[in-house]
Amino acid sequence: MDIKKHLNVLNKKQRPSLLKFVNTKLTKIAGCPGLQTLPDLHHYKELKPLVIKLKKYITGNFGIIKCWANHTDGGYISWHRHTSDLSVVYYLQNKESIGTIFYINNKIVPFESPQNSLVIFKSRITLSNSIPFMVWIFAMKILGFSKSRLLLTILRI
Numbered sequence: 001m002d003i004k005k006h007l008n009v010l011n012k013k014q015r016p017s018l019l020k021f022v023n024t025k026l027t028k029i030a031g032c033p034g035l036q037t038l039p040d041l042h043h044y045k046e047l048k049p050l051v052i053k054l055k056k057y058i059t060g061n062f063g064i065i066k067c068w069a070n071h072t073d074g075g076y077i078s079w080h081r082h083t084s085d086l087s088v089v090y091y092l093q094n095k096e097s098i099g100t101i102f103y104i105n106n107k108i109v110p111f112e113s114p115q116n117s118l119v120i121f122k123s124r125i126t127l128s129n130s131i132p133f134m135v136w137i138f139a140m141k142i143l144g145f146s147k148s149r150l151l152l153t154i155l156r157i
Contacts, residue, residue, distance in 0.1 A: 003102070003111060003121040006057050009090060014049045015116055019092050021046040022069045034072040042067035050090060057120060058086065079103065082123035089119045 010018065021044070025037040041047055042064040051064070065084055069092065089100055091113045099113030102121075113119050 003119060004057070005111070005113060006118040006120075007114065007116070009053050009116055009118045010049060015092065018046060018050065022092060026069065026071055032070070033078050034070050036070040037068045039066035039068040041069060053118070054088065057118065058088075062086070084123045087121055087123045089113070091115055091117050091119075 022037065022041070025041065026035040027037070029036045029038075042051065047067065054062075062085075091099065092115070094113065094115040094117075097112050097114040099111045099117075100119065102109045102111060111119065
């Protein structure tokens with residue numbers, strides 16, 4: 001499976017600063033579940049520390065096509081596909097370590113991802129991905145679950 005996880009991506013000063021910035025950009029967007037930002041976050045200086053870190057984890061030249069953040073209480077499933085070469089999910093706020101779920105080779109594959117971790121996967125290999133499925137959603141609501149994650153669509157150059 002071509003999914004890689006990296007831990008402790010940003011330092012203790014960078015992550016809260018990025019969370020504060022992202023929270024100012026979250027809004028309700030028609031057709032998008034939960035709260036989401038516009039897909040232009042990579043154009044803001046506040047994302048520079050994360051973009052610099054990506055160079056450590058992604059070899060070769062790359063460009064960011066889209067970058068957005070979303071915030072969810074886990075109350076929905078949103079299966080979707082990415083059409084870029086690589087996709088990156090950075091878990092900005094995720095104390096419960098519940099990550100993305102993937103649908104690969106006709107199997108649902110949960111991928112645990114703690115707060116301040118980064119998941120990189122080859123978009124075209126993955127059939128679909130989503131937030132966690134129903135069994136976890138019930139537990140999340142009891143715990144007052146919420147997570148914020150930052151997604152980047154990457155094109156290799």
